[in-house]
Amino acid sequence: MGKLNYFKPKLTLSTMPGRKLIELKNVKKHYFMGDNVVKAVDGITLEIKEKEFVSIMGPSGSGKSTAMNLVGSLDVPTEGKIFLDGQDIALFTESELAQLRGRKIGFIFQSFNLIPNLTAKENVMIPMTFQNQSREFSEAKAEELLELVELGDRMDHYTNQLSGGQQQRVAIARSLANDPDVILADEPTGNLDTKTGELVMDFLKKLNKEGKTIIMVTHDPDLAKEHSSKIYWLKDGKIEKITRTK
């Protein structure tokens, strides 16, 4: 895998070790369907600090997908507060939040979620386009990132010309495009075979070592235990327990 030293830890005051990147304070997400209230997330409080590798665990229906959306500020809570890098997301407009999210968080999805009309390189470039980066910069960086995930020879391939593992690596490269502090991975190995899954996990681990904060949502306890330093166990929309593995 060679050179994974692209992301040098930033030694600025704001990135001193222990800085809270994401904070949820008694966050609830309730859905109202007629007279019924579905309490998908029902009062979660958690903190994710810089350089942590955190897993959010839980069986299906435990609310972990909703929790992930809230942690990734894709969704807004019905109650409670979410802070992204110290800023209350409730104070942002939808578009401002999208911009902030694009800079601070890189997403990796279970089903890769690449844009099918675009090549691998264009997929990696697009988050930079949304941040108004120049074409030259975006292209150079996309190439660098694809080299990093060992897809230097697949840059101009369309997503349907790539294997699942390759697509997930493109997604990893894309998540790194705007040099975010946090990588949020939702079941990143869910659609991959064991061997490819391990490769993807290796990438995430290395990124963590290079200073990235990784949040992984999974239903696989072994995967969570093997890689993360802290696991939030979710059940019925609440945190059942927190375990530290390392």
Place this chain on the structure above:
Amino acid sequence: MKPRLILLASKNIKNRGIRSWLTMIGIFIGIAALVSLITMGQGLQTAITGQFSTIDPDKLIITNVDTGFGPPGSTAVEKLDDDDKELLESINGVDVVVQRLVRVVSFEFNDKTEFSFVANIPQEKDAIDVVYDALNIELEEGRLLDQNDRRKVILGNDYTSDDFGKEIRLGKTVTIQGEDFEVIGFLKKAGTFILNGAIIMPDKDLRDILNIDDEYDILIVQVKDAKEVDDVKSTIERKFRKDRDLDLGEEDFSVQTPQQGIQTINTVLLSIQFVIIGIALISLLVGGIGITNTMYTSVLERRKEIGIMKSIGAKNSDIITIFLAESALLGLVGGIVGIIIGLGLAYGAAAGISGALGGLEFVITPNTSLLIFAGAFSVLVGTLSGVFPAIQASKLNPVEALRS
């Protein structure tokens, strides 16, 4: 505005392949109709104006017209007669009155028969000069008719070809309405198709072969002073009303300056163009609705893609830009193809019409501002058609969109 989002939009359109083309059909038709019909209309206008350009400003054209009262067919237009001619001659400021007959006759040569326009050459010397001058007649060979000629004709330039299987030469005899005539001249190729296909014969001969006695199709008045043409016109109108016992507004005759003749035709052409533009606009409206429909479908199909883009930092305005760019591009490409088809149709039709009518100079000149307008209008239709789908796309909740 992020130019690369437009690139993304163009990729999306390309990716939809045949569906994009089908979406654009309405735009093709609308723009093609708009461009071809307006271009042809302008060509036709130029051609028709050209037909009239030989008429000088010191002349007035008097015809009888249908008053339009009563059931159709009951108001057959009466012909002008000698009384009218004499009345005109009595008016102050009138120099010469020329009687014109334009009819269709059978023309036979080498056992082949065709039907042609025939026009008379008046009997009086000064009237003959007016006609030759007004029609701008030039000979290719032979000589012009004069007041002493009988049973002789001049033929338009079309007759110099060997359409009859044998060339018609000077001095040959042709049969017109069953009567023999000697060909004494051929006209040079003229800008007017009527003249190129016409037979010109002495007034008396034409009356003989068609049994016409005291009637004229048109009377042309040459005024003494071109500056007085409007005064003479009102005098003629007043005297005709008095002679026929008609009130103002009830006229069953028309006195027109050549410019008015052109204006009348232009008015007709303009109203035809309005109808055509109306039809083209309806087609564009339908085309626009087609784009809206495709874009709405596209929003539904690409919910997930929209969710992905929002999750990786796309603002609402970015999503709007992508979708608006797509619909605008559909309009642009539709417009460009429509313009090409439209010009092709106009050139094709012009060539066909010119071929069918002979010497009519039906020249198509692409009007740059029309083409730019058509292209811009098409982009506008495309963009407007995409507004609602684009807003809908931008308002999608990223979480729900990602779930689809």
